[in-house]
Amino acid sequence: xxxxxxxxxxxxxxxxxxTEAVEGGNAKIxxxxxxxxxxxSRQVDEALETHAAATQVTAAKALQRKGTRLCAIxxxxxxxxxxxxxxxxxxVTPIDPDTVPKTDLHSKEKKP
Numbered sequence: 001x002x003x004x005x006x007x008x009x010x011x012x013x014x015x016x017x018x019t020e021a022v023e024g025g026n027a028k029i030x031x032x033x034x035x036x037x038x039x040x041s042r043q044v045d046e047a048l049e050t051h052a053a054a055t056q057v058t059a060a061k062a063l064q065r066k067g068t069r070l071c072a073i074x075x076x077x078x079x080x081x082x083x084x085x086x087x088x089x090x091x092v093t094p095i096d097p098d099t100v101p102k103t104d105l106h107s108k109e110k111k112p
Contacts (some may be wrong), residue, residue, distance in 0.1 A: 031074030040094060041068055047074035047092045056089040063089065 031039070044064045048057065067082035084094040 033080060034071065037067070037076050037079050037083065038069035040080060040087070041071070043092070043095055044083055044086050045092075047087055047090045051090045051092070053088050060086040060089045 007051060040092070041064065044060065044067075048060065048064075051057070063082050063086035067079045070076070070079035070082060072079075087094045
């Protein structure tokens with residue numbers, strides 16, 4: 001009887017762990033700091049093209065160079081802040097890549 005109880009508990013534990021692993025697959029995918037650096041740098045490039053007449057273009061370009069340099073030397077948090085400040089100088093709101101839905105290659109949605 002004791003062996004049966006132990007094996008039953010083991011089976012239940014295994015099932016609960018398996019269920020958690022399957023449900024955990026739906027977790028939100030967060031953007032790394034390096035990816036955020038790249039996204040903000042691209043956004044600054046686009047903003048510089050569209051806001052070329054802005055009075056703060058020179059300062060924004062200097063901040064972009066500094067932010068890119070910080071990202072390259074593994075100081076991504078400082079680089080992200082610097083790139084965001086460059087965008088703010090141009091009057092552009094920095095995008096938050098975590099709010100943009102990403103395509104999950106593991107989920108296979110079937111269309112009706």
